[in-house]
Structures are given as structure tokens and as C-alpha cells.
Amino acid sequence: MERLMNITPIKQKSDRTSDINFLNESNVRKIQSFHASFPMYQETPLISLSNLAKDLNIRGLYVKDESFRFGLNAFKVLGGSYAAGRYIAQKLQVEISELPFNKLTSNAVRKQLGKITFVTATDGNHGRGVAWTARQLQQKAVIYMPKGTKPERLLNIKKEGAESYILNRCYDDAVRYAQQQSLEQGWVLMQDTMLHNYHEIPQWIMEGYGTMALEIYRQMPVRPTHIFLQSGVGSMAGAVTAFFSNMYRGNEKPIVVVVEPENAACIFLTAQMADGKLHAATGNLDTIMAGLACGEPCSLAWDILESYADFALICDDDVSTTGMRLLAKPRIGDTRIVSGESGAVTTGVVAKLLSNENGYASLKEALRLDKDSVILCISTEGATDSENYEKVTGQIP
Ligand SMILES: Cc1ncc(COP(=O)(O)O)c(C=O)c1O
Incomplete structure (x- = not known):
């Protein structure tokens, strides 16, 4: 064997x-x-x-x-993009069906929302999807990656215009760090896993x-x-x-x-x-x-x-x-x-x-x-x- x-x-x-x-x-x-x-x-x-x-x-x-x-x-982008859509729909108190791509990414919606920073931890693919989504929405993304991340994966996230860092932490600790930053900085955590008191967005990601x-x-x-x-x-x-x-x-x-x-x-x-x-x-x-x-x-x-x-x-x-x-x-x-x-x-x-x-x-x-x-x-x-x-x-x- x-x-x-x-x-x-x-x-x-x-x-x-x-x-x-x-x-x-x-x-x-x-x-x-x-x-x-x-x-x-x-x-x-x-x-x-x-x-x-x-x-x-x-x-x-x-x-x-x-x-x-x-x-x-x-x-992975299917999850981050849908969760961002649901988050914005909730903020604007409309149904997601009323926010197709052209409306979601419009200047009118951006003005209504004001500035948002999305934050997440990722092995690569999820963060790239979140960074891409933030770029479509003309919003900011901060992406944390675990130690050992290959430079190509970091670069692909930076290419989407996100701030991205490789931390000296394993994946699960990077997730906790992203959550802590979201609380301290008032950023929107876009994490693809459930955490203590954090359930809605991960479910939307799964729905995506x-x-x-x-x-x-x-x-x-x-x-x-x-x-x-x-x-x-x-x-x-x-x-x-x-x-x-x-x-x-x-x-x-x-x-x-x-x-x-x-x-x-x-x-x-x-x-x-x-x-x-x-x-x-x-x-x-x-x-x-x-x-x-x-x-x-x-x-x-x-x-x-x-x-x-x-x-x-x-x-x-x-x-x-x-x-x-x-x-x-x-x-x-x-x-x-x-x-x-x-x-x-x-x-x-x-x-x-x-x-x-x-x-x-x-x-x-x-x-x-x-x-x-x-x-x-x-x-x-x-x-x-x-x-x-x-x-x-x-x-x-
Ligand atoms: C290519 C790829 N496949 C599968 C998975 C696993 O997805 P999940 O973390 O939802 O189990 C990931 C997660 O990042 C991934 O990047």
C-alpha cells in the first residue's frame, strides 16, 4: 500500500x-x-x-x-461578491434582486454607502475575490495572508489594488487578526468561516x-x-x-x-x-x-x-x-x-x-x-x- x-x-x-x-x-x-x-x-x-x-x-x-x-x-469570488452584495443590500434596506451589478457598482450606491474597507484573511483565492469585489465597488480592501504564502498569490491580490500583507502567523491566527483589525478599525470583516458572534457574512459567502x-x-x-x-x-x-x-x-x-x-x-x-x-x-x-x-x-x-x-x-x-x-x-x-x-x-x-x-x-x-x-x-x-x-x-x- x-x-x-x-x-x-x-x-x-x-x-x-x-x-x-x-x-x-x-x-x-x-x-x-x-x-x-x-x-x-x-x-x-x-x-x-x-x-x-x-x-x-x-x-x-x-x-x-x-x-x-x-x-x-x-x-472563491462567488462567495465574496455575493456576500458584499448582501451586505450592501442590507445597508440600503433593499432586496439583493434590486442590486444587479451595474447598480451595485454605480456612483449613486457608492455615495449612499460612503467609504467602506473590507478586510479578510486568506490563503490566496478568497482574498483575491474580496479584493476584486472591493475594486468593482470602488471601495478599499485589506487582505492578510499566513506565513509561507507564495509571492505570486500576494502579487495577484495587490494587482486588484488591495493592501495585502503576509503575516508571521498560521491561517487560523491570521483570521483572528483580521477580525481584531475589523473591530478596532471599523472595517467590514469578509471572512469565509464562522467565528464567535460572526455568522451572517459567512453564510452569505456559502450561499454565493x-x-x-x-x-x-x-x-x-x-x-x-x-x-x-x-x-x-x-x-x-x-x-x-x-x-x-x-x-x-x-x-x-x-x-x-x-x-x-x-x-x-x-x-x-x-x-x-x-x-x-x-x-x-x-x-x-x-x-x-x-x-x-x-x-x-x-x-x-x-x-x-x-x-x-x-x-x-x-x-x-x-x-x-x-x-x-x-x-x-x-x-x-x-x-x-x-x-x-x-x-x-x-x-x-x-x-x-x-x-x-x-x-x-x-x-x-x-x-x-x-x-x-x-x-x-x-x-x-x-x-x-x-x-x-x-x-x-x-x-x-
Ligand atoms: C482552491 C480552493 N479549493 C478549495 C478551498 C476550500 O474551501 P473552504 O475553505 O470553503 O473549505 C479553497 C479555500 O480557500 C480554495 O482556495
């Missing part, structure tokens, strides 16, 4: 109490309409890797390619991810039997799980597998402990999957995952690089997908689980993967660290 890939079942609450209505079809349609009012909005492609699926002996493998999202190389989920639902030619979702704090996985659990119920509900790096496995740990409490990953969260290097789970995301997801899976960085290479050099006839470390890991997991060489037969059986499986993965980012992308794949993104 190769090095680490391990699963733990998520012991689902028998009463399924989590409220997932906020991501039901009708709400998500409204959220998608908000994003569709952006001039740069286009559905990102859903790629059928049919030749790889054939080799892996499954019915289908579909990968959503988020590298095309608003030219920002990741899905609903646009991606609805696109997938519309693009999939068949119902997925399995959805593999990578997780940092779990907000994206929670949002997509909530939406698909609203769309498919009972036996129809796809099996949801939440994927994390072994060194930042807060969802896995929380699932494994199964004691009703959240558990943080400790240590230095060392992984090439920067977007997933988060130690503390989002409480709302966990509530959803605990009720509706099926398994948590941990893996090492080799699984991610396997995914990057597979997507960079696809089977003949399949489409190439440029996918970064956090984006490619789920495809890497699927390929490793299903290629018979790796001795993962018991995991495959536990996950009920077989020749009838139709698997959905989301490549949540493109090459956000070009140097590493080139090193891993031998290709220029």
Missing part, C-alpha cells in the same frame, strides 16, 4: 436536523441571477473525462473547471458558492452517484452538499466524500471524534494544498456535513500532484484542465482509489465505488502557483 489515504465515515445525525433550506433551488436561482448580472459572468465548463472514466472502469467522471471564474483562477453548484446541476447529463469535495474550513463542501441534498433526496442522494490534506484535517478529525464538538487540526498545517491549509472547521459547514455528507478522507500531497498531472496530460480525446494543488486533489483521490494497483480495494468498497459510478469533482482553482505547477506537470499553465 502506498502512503496515506484514509477514510472515516461521517456518522450522520439520524434526525437530519440541519437546515439546508437557505441553499434550496429557488434561493440558489436568485443567487445565480445576481452573479449572472456581472458582465464577466460565464458558466465555467464541466468537463467529461470519458476516456479516463473508461480506464478507471466507471460510468462517468465529470470535473468542473473553476480556473475560468471571472478571470480570477478560482471559484451556490451559483457554482447550480451550474453543475444544470450541466450534468446524469445524476452523480458520488461527489468528492475538497475542504479547507468546509464552507464550499458544505454549500455544495446542501444544494445537492436539496436536489436529490433519499436513495437518489449522491455519496459525498470530503477530502482534506492529512496535515490540515479538521473535518476528518471532527468526524472521527464524533462527540458533537468541533476539532481543530494542530501543528503547522504543512501541505502544498494552500487553499486547504485551514486548522479550524466552519461550524455551519460542519452542521451540514454532519447531516448530509458520508465520508471524510485524508491524503498526502502526492495525491494532489497525481491529480495535477492527470488533468494536465489527459487521456487522448479528453480535455486538458489546468488545475492547481487544491483544485486537483479530488481527481487525484478518485484516480488512486480506482486504479487497482494501489491496494485501496477496501476503501473503494466502503465508498461503494463500482462500474456504475458517476463521479463529480470540482477543480476549484487553476495554477495559482505557476512555479510549482510547472515543476509538477512539466507544463506552463
